Amino acid sequence: MADGSPFSTPSPVNRNGAPRQDASRPDALRHDWTREDVQALLDLPFPELLYRAQTAHRAHFDPTEVQISTLLSIKTGGCPEDCAYCPQSSRHEQSVKAERLMAVDRVLIEAKRAKDAGAARFCMGAAWRSPKDHDLETVCAMIEGVKGLGLETCVTLGMLDTRQAHRLRDAGLDYYNHNIDTSPEYYGEIISTRTWQDRLDTLENVRDAGINVCCGGIVGMGEGEGDRAGMIATLASMPKHPESVPINLLVRVAGTPLSDAEDVDPIDFVRIIAAARITMPASHVRLAAGRENMNDETQTLCFLAGANSIFYGERLLTTPNPAATRDRKLLDSLGMRTTVVSDA
Ligand code: SAM
Numbered sequence: 001m002a003d004g005s006p007f008s009t010p011s012p013v014n015r016n017g018a019p020r021q022d023a024s025r026p027d028a029l030r031h032d033w034t035r036e037d038v039q040a041l042l043d044l045p046f047p048e049l050l051y052r053a054q055t056a057h058r059a060h061f062d063p064t065e066v067q068i069s070t071l072l073s074i075k076t077g078g079c080p081e082d083c084a085y086c087p088q089s090s091r092h093e094q095s096v097k098a099e100r101l102m103a104v105d106r107v108l109i110e111a112k113r114a115k116d117a118g119a120a121r122f123c124m125g126a127a128w129r130s131p132k133d134h135d136l137e138t139v140c141a142m143i144e145g146v147k148g149l150g151l152e153t154c155v156t157l158g159m160l161d162t163r164q165a166h167r168l169r170d171a172g173l174d175y176y177n178h179n180i181d182t183s184p185e186y187y188g189e190i191i192s193t194r195t196w197q198d199r200l201d202t203l204e205n206v207r208d209a210g211i212n213v214c215c216g217g218i219v220g221m222g223e224g225e226g227d228r229a230g231m232i233a234t235l236a237s238m239p240k241h242p243e244s245v246p247i248n249l250l251v252r253v254a255g256t257p258l259s260d261a262e263d264v265d266p267i268d269f270v271r272i273i274a275a276a277r278i279t280m281p282a283s284h285v286r287l288a289a290g291r292e293n294m295n296d297e298t299q300t301l302c303f304l305a306g307a308n309s310i311f312y313g314e315r316l317l318t319t320p321n322p323a324a325t326r327d328r329k330l331l332d333s334l335g336m337r338t339t340v341v342s343d344a
Pocket residue numbers: 085086087088125126127128129156157158159177178179181217218248249250251252253289317
């Protein structure tokens with residue numbers, strides 16, 4: 001019987017080989033995405049891929065709305081890990097100057113500034129392999145203070161054990177960011193001082209403590225297309241999808257081993273955003289680092305492919321991000337708005 005006849009059983013894949021969405025349950029979340037499934041999405045004709053991504057996006061979100069988060073590096077540089085992309089590793093020939101953990105009152109001044117500029121979430125990053133107990137107490141005081149301003153909180157502090165995850169939960173932490181960065185197969189090419197399993201263990205500790213998970217990765221580190229599919233499949237087959245999925249375009253920093261990494265084709269980057277949106281339809285997909293080197297047209301395609309979150313403000317952790325005025329102008333020109341923050 002010809003495909004498409006009302007009497008035929010629908011094939012589990014469409015004519016391009018991509019898995020079909022179950023039309024009777026358009027909102028159902030799948031947790032069994034394989035690398036091949038994701039590759040089939042990446043291989044779709046671009047208009048088909050974007051249509052699928054927009055359909056998934058609209059089933060869960062208002063496509064004109066963008067969540068905005070502001071980043072602050074609360075402990076910069078001097079990190080003992082050797083992540084090849086990162087300017088904060090002390091193992092690279094050149095790295096940013098190591099600083100001490102910021103004082104709580106200085107962090108709160110920055111958080112208030114971010115709130116006044118319209119951020120909904122304040123994300124604090126520390127260049128640690130894992131936090132020491134007395135530093136964790138200071139971070140907990142930051143979390144309590146930032147929440148008191150009416151902002152959502154996110155921290156990224158490296159590896160956590162169960163006890164540390166519970167301590168952060170008790171301080172009221174909303175999100176923990178811990179990226180898988182790439183595929184399991186490529187991980188060892190990028191980082192040698194910890195394992196893929198270390199990463200998964202921390203994610204499990206965070207999840208079990210009841211904290212929302214922010215987990216994504218980086219595109220542009222010399223990985224193959226299969227690694228990109230493997231990264232998205234890993235995220236999308238977690239028992240619960242990360243609530244936030246940051247997709248970073250590598251920021252190439254002089255002195256890091258990846259300073260000369262090849263350019264990423266912008267359309268390939270948009271395809272990754274679309275695959276994240278289709279496979280994790282109810283999650284916020286963040287167009288994260290790398291926007292400073294992206295034109296407005298590519299960013300617009302990312303929004304059309306389902307990105308609904310950005311980092312907002314002149315700095316990421318140690319590198320520049322587009323000026324707030326440029327972002328406002330872009331969002332205004334697209335008729336898009338940012339998620340409103342309620343007052344504390
Ligand atoms: N030290 C902690 C850790 O790695 O878990 C937290 C801070 S670390 C800077 C947070 C994330 O920033 C990394 O996992 C990586 O995904 C991202 N990142 C770091 N350097 C980057 C770069 N040059 N370009 C894009 N993303 C980067």
